[in-house]
Amino acid sequence: MSEPIWFPSDNYKHGSHIEAMLRNLNLDSYEALYAFSIQQPEAFWEATLQLLGIEWFVPYRQVLDVSQGPQWPQWFVGGQLNLAYNTLHHARTRPHDPALVWEGEDGAVVRLSYGELEAAVAQAAHALKEMGIGKGDRVGLFLPMLPETAISALAVAQIGAIFVPIFSGYAAEAAATRLQDAEARLIITADGFYRRGSRVKLLDNARAAAALSPSVEKLLVVRRFGNEELAPNEVAWDQIVPQQPSRAAYEPMGSMDPFMLIYTSGTTGKPKGTVHYHVGFPIKAAQDMAHLFDLQKHETLFWFTDMGWMMGPWAILGALTIGGTVLLYEGAPDYPDAGRLWAICQRHGVTHLGLSPTLVRALMPLGDEHVLKHNLSRLRMLGSTGEPWNLEPYLWFFKTVGQRRIPIINYSGGTEIGGGILGCTAWRPIKPMGFNTAVPGIHAEVLDSTGQPVRDEVGELVVMAPWPGQTKGFWKAPERYLDTYWNRFENIWVHGDWAILDLEGHWIIQGRSDDTLKIAGKRVGPAEYESAAVEHPAVKEAAAIGIPHPVKGESAVVFVVLRSGQTPHSDLAQAISETIANRLGKALKPDKILFVPDLPKTRNAKVMRRVIRAAYLGQNPGDLSALENPQAVEAIQKSSS
The missing domain is CATH 3.30.300.30 (ANL, C-terminal domain)
Structure with a gap:
C-alpha cells in the first residue's frame, strides 16, 4: 500500500466525539477504544447511546440477546423509544437552532429550525393518521430531495408506521415492484422536481406505480409546481398538512420494531427488502457520523444523494440525532454551471461534504477554477462512499477541494449494514483510497478460503459479531437473507467484498467478491x-x-x-x-x-x-x-x- 497523505492534528482531536468516548471510558488511545468496542460490545454500545443522548420511554433490561444466533440479534431488549423523538428532542433545548436546509435547483431555499421541523413533522403525523395510516402500515416515499421528504420519513416513524424509500428516478414498474412487495397502503410523492432546468413529472410515474400496486389506497402529493389537478384518491399536501395541530404524541416503539423497509437490487430475481428497526439504523448512522465524521452540533452535513439510497435516510437521521444540520439539494450538481455544488457549500456554510468517486470523476474535468473561486473555508471533513476509488480523482478531491488540509473519510458498508463496516478516523494517518479503521463496534476481519484471518493478502471481508443496524433480515424472505450473508462460514457475516488488511491496520477494498x-x-x-x-x-x-x-x-x-x-x-x-x-x-x-x-x-x-x-x-x-x-x-x- 502507499504512504499516508494526511496526518492527525490536535484540531481534529480536541472536542471530538472520540475524545469524549475515551474520557468517559477511561481509555488512552483510539486503538484502545476500537479494541474495547469489539471486546466489550455491550458496554461500548451503552456508552455510545449515552453520549448520543438517546432517550427511552421505557428502559431496556438487557443490551443484547443472541439466543437466536448472531443472524437474529435482539438489541436493548424490553426498551421502548421512538427514533423521531430522538432526532427531534433538540427542539426542547435548542428550538431556534438550524435543523434542515433545502435548496431547489431553481434557487428556492427553505430553512427549518429544530422547533419548526418538529412542528412540521407533527402536522404530517396528524395528516397521516387522518388518512388512515397507523402503526405497522407501510408508506412509500416516492420523493426527490425536498423538505417534505425528511418531514414525511420522520412523521411515518413518529406514528409507528414503516416508510419505504424509493428512488425518484425509478420508472413505474420498478417503483411498483417495491410497493407490491411491501404491501404499501399510501404513496407520498410530488407532482415533480427540477432536473437540469426541466420539470420532471414524477406524479405520472407514481400514478402508474399505484395502478400496478393493489394495496395502495391513496397518494399524498407535494405540489412542487403548485397547480397540479389531483384525482379523487389523491390528496394535496398543502390542503391537509398545514391545517393540522403542531404538536403530536410519539408512538412508543419496541427497540426492534421496524421503521424502514429499504430495497437493494438483487443479482438475480426481485430486489431485497432490508428491514431496519428503531434502535438500529438511526443509532448506527449517528454513531458512524460521530465516531468517523465527527459531526458536531452547529455543523452542516451535505451528502449528495437521493432518498432511495441508504445515504439519504442515513444523512437525515444521523445528522439530526447528533443535533447538527442536514442540507438537502434537489437538482444536478453542475447546473446551471459547473460551480453549482461548490456554490451550495459556500452559501450554506457546509462543514461535511460527501460525494461518490463517480461524481468526483465527473466534476474533475470541469476545471479547478469552479472549486477555487468559492469560499470553502468552513469545510472540515470530506466523505466518500459507493465504490472503490482511482488515485487521480482521489488526489484531486484531497488537493483541490480539500486543499490538502481536510481528511477524506472513506466509508464502506451497505444498506444491510445500516452504515459502515470500514471507514477513516481523523485520529489515525490516512492513506489514499483506503480505510484506516474498521468502524468502532464492528468486528471486521479478512478471511481466506478456509476461514482463517490473513494480512497483506486478498480475502473475504467479514463481520464476526452482531451490531445495531444489522438488518432484521429481508422482508418476507428470511431464507434469502441467511443464504446471502451466512452460508459461507458458520455464524459469520460474509459481506461479499474482497479486501486487504495490512500490518499497520489500513484496509483497502478490491471490489465485490x-x-x-x-x-x-x-x-x-x-x-x-x-x-x-x-x-x-x-x-x-x-x-x-x-x-x-x-x-x-x-x-x-x-x-x-x-x-x-x-x-x-x-x-x-x-x-x-x-x-x-x-x-x-x-x-x-x-x-x-x-x-x-x-x-x-x-x-x-x-x-x-x-x-x-x-x-x-x-x-x-x-x-x-x-x-x-x-x-x-x-x-x-x-x-x-
Whole structure:
C-alpha cells in the first residue's frame, strides 16, 4: 500500500466525539477504544447511546440477546423509544437552532429550525393518521430531495408506521415492484422536481406505480409546481398538512420494531427488502457520523444523494440525532454551471461534504477554477462512499477541494449494514483510497478460503459479531437473507467484498467478491485494472470484468469511456492495454479493451460490473431497475457481437 497523505492534528482531536468516548471510558488511545468496542460490545454500545443522548420511554433490561444466533440479534431488549423523538428532542433545548436546509435547483431555499421541523413533522403525523395510516402500515416515499421528504420519513416513524424509500428516478414498474412487495397502503410523492432546468413529472410515474400496486389506497402529493389537478384518491399536501395541530404524541416503539423497509437490487430475481428497526439504523448512522465524521452540533452535513439510497435516510437521521444540520439539494450538481455544488457549500456554510468517486470523476474535468473561486473555508471533513476509488480523482478531491488540509473519510458498508463496516478516523494517518479503521463496534476481519484471518493478502471481508443496524433480515424472505450473508462460514457475516488488511491496520477494498478476477491463478480486483486504465490520459473511466479463458481460466476485458475529444481506434486500445500491463505486469495484460459511450451505473453512481459481465456474455443481467442509464447495457451487448 502507499504512504499516508494526511496526518492527525490536535484540531481534529480536541472536542471530538472520540475524545469524549475515551474520557468517559477511561481509555488512552483510539486503538484502545476500537479494541474495547469489539471486546466489550455491550458496554461500548451503552456508552455510545449515552453520549448520543438517546432517550427511552421505557428502559431496556438487557443490551443484547443472541439466543437466536448472531443472524437474529435482539438489541436493548424490553426498551421502548421512538427514533423521531430522538432526532427531534433538540427542539426542547435548542428550538431556534438550524435543523434542515433545502435548496431547489431553481434557487428556492427553505430553512427549518429544530422547533419548526418538529412542528412540521407533527402536522404530517396528524395528516397521516387522518388518512388512515397507523402503526405497522407501510408508506412509500416516492420523493426527490425536498423538505417534505425528511418531514414525511420522520412523521411515518413518529406514528409507528414503516416508510419505504424509493428512488425518484425509478420508472413505474420498478417503483411498483417495491410497493407490491411491501404491501404499501399510501404513496407520498410530488407532482415533480427540477432536473437540469426541466420539470420532471414524477406524479405520472407514481400514478402508474399505484395502478400496478393493489394495496395502495391513496397518494399524498407535494405540489412542487403548485397547480397540479389531483384525482379523487389523491390528496394535496398543502390542503391537509398545514391545517393540522403542531404538536403530536410519539408512538412508543419496541427497540426492534421496524421503521424502514429499504430495497437493494438483487443479482438475480426481485430486489431485497432490508428491514431496519428503531434502535438500529438511526443509532448506527449517528454513531458512524460521530465516531468517523465527527459531526458536531452547529455543523452542516451535505451528502449528495437521493432518498432511495441508504445515504439519504442515513444523512437525515444521523445528522439530526447528533443535533447538527442536514442540507438537502434537489437538482444536478453542475447546473446551471459547473460551480453549482461548490456554490451550495459556500452559501450554506457546509462543514461535511460527501460525494461518490463517480461524481468526483465527473466534476474533475470541469476545471479547478469552479472549486477555487468559492469560499470553502468552513469545510472540515470530506466523505466518500459507493465504490472503490482511482488515485487521480482521489488526489484531486484531497488537493483541490480539500486543499490538502481536510481528511477524506472513506466509508464502506451497505444498506444491510445500516452504515459502515470500514471507514477513516481523523485520529489515525490516512492513506489514499483506503480505510484506516474498521468502524468502532464492528468486528471486521479478512478471511481466506478456509476461514482463517490473513494480512497483506486478498480475502473475504467479514463481520464476526452482531451490531445495531444489522438488518432484521429481508422482508418476507428470511431464507434469502441467511443464504446471502451466512452460508459461507458458520455464524459469520460474509459481506461479499474482497479486501486487504495490512500490518499497520489500513484496509483497502478490491471490489465485490463476484466481481473479482482470477488471472492465471492470481486474484485481482477490478479496481486495480481500472486504476491502471485511467492513468492513460485519454481514459475518463473504466470497468474491468473477468470472462472464461481456455488456458488462464479467466481473462480480463476492460470497458473504457474516453475523455471528450478522444476517438476510439485500435492503436489507442493497444496503448491503454500497454499502460495496464506496465502497471500490473505482462501476465495480467487484458485480453481486450472495448470502447463504450457509458458504463451502466445505479442512481447512487455505483458501476454495475455484474451487469456488464452478463451483458457481454449474453447472460441474464438480473434486476436492472436501479440503473440510471439502461442504454449503456445495449452498447455493451453490441460490443460482444
